[in-house]
Amino acid sequence: MVEDYSGLMSIYSKESPDLLRNAFDSILAQTILPKEFVCVLDGPIGLKLTEVVKWFKSECSNRNIKIVFVKNTVNCGLGVSLAEGLRACSYEYIGRFDSDDLNNPERxxxxxxxxxxxxxxxxxxxxxxxxxxxxxxxRLIGRRKVPISFNEVAQKVFLRNPLNHMTVVFRKSIILAVDGYKDMPGFEDYYLWMRLIDNGYKITNVPDTLVYAHVDGNTYARRGGIGYLRKELKFQYSVYSQNIIGTPTFVRNILFRGIVRLLPQKWLAGLYKLLH
Incomplete structure (x- = not known):
């Protein structure tokens, strides 16, 4: 049984202090606590969030959890922040935690x-x-099921993201072997999974529901519009130019996923719920 792992979270100014406190509580309730927790503060976070972080630091100290802070002077985005946080982690096993989600105690x-x-x-x-x-x-409002076997993941990875990012545990050495997280807004994790598979590494999922993810009325709406379409195009061109996907897949993704990004918000939300 491996019990030594690092926790990794990025926090920025628009987080909810209440949700962050609840997320921290669910981490402290784990049946196996992290040996260290790396907290990336992505730019100034304000007084209320700072108080929650200070509380968490105190609770970590009480449990002999080493807490490490990585501070960005300005907001750099999730990809840059996780890349910095990854390098600060001491242990081979790293558990990703989101700032507004709740973790099953046995996760x-x-x-x-x-x-x-x-x-x-x-x-x-x-x-x-x-x-x-x-x-x-x-009061659950939905679920997102992802493929369990690596073969299923490998088949579906070019169509949609095969992992729920807030649930993952990974081996640090392998993530660094493919150069870690990149600055790919909206697709930081998906880009990483594609590069891992392209380099011959395996990723998969367990069948258990181990994280309760917070969503709000704008969660799915934020994945549409011209701005998100530009992010989609940048991501698709990146994996295409690196020969991770071929021309037929590139064209299909640009057409299908591009159209999806331009759907009205209500339609987009409905489509995401249907796909889940």
Whole structure:
């Protein structure tokens, strides 16, 4: 049983202090606590969030969890922040945590047990299923199921993101071997999964629902519009120019995913719920 791991989270100014506090509580309730927690402060975060972070630092100290702060002077975005945080992590196993989601108390125990099995030594990243909530995790409003076997992941990765980013645990050495996270707004994790598979590494998911993800009325709407279409085009061109995807897949993705980004917000939200 591997029990030593780093937790990794990025925080920026628009986080909800209440949701952040609840997310921290769910980390402190893990049956296997992190040995260290790397917290990237992506630009100034304001007084209220700072107070929550100070509280978490104190709670970590009480539990002998080393806390490491990486501070960006300005907001650099998730990809840059996670790249910096990854390099600051001391342990081979790293658990990604989001600032507004709730973790099942057994999340890390399940994940670490999975990664440590003899048959899974070639797994670079493992994720889990998620349930979605708005006001309370007792009132679920959706789920996002992702493929379990690597073969399924490899088949679907060129169509849609095969992992729930807020659930993953990965091996640091392998992530660094493909040059880690990149500045790819909206697609930081998806870009990483594609590069891993392109380099011959395996990623997969467990069937358990181990994270309760917070969504609001704008969660899906934020994935549409001209601005997000530009991000989509940048991402698709990047994986195409690196020969990760071929011309037929590139054209299909530009047409299908591009059209999706321009759908009215209500239609876009409905489509995402249908795909989940």
């Amino acid at each position: 890390m125990e399940v994940m670490l047990n999975y990664m440590n099995e003899d048959k899974n030594q070639d797994i670079a990243v493992v994720g889990s299923q998620i349930a979605e909530f708005s006001d309370s995790p007792q």
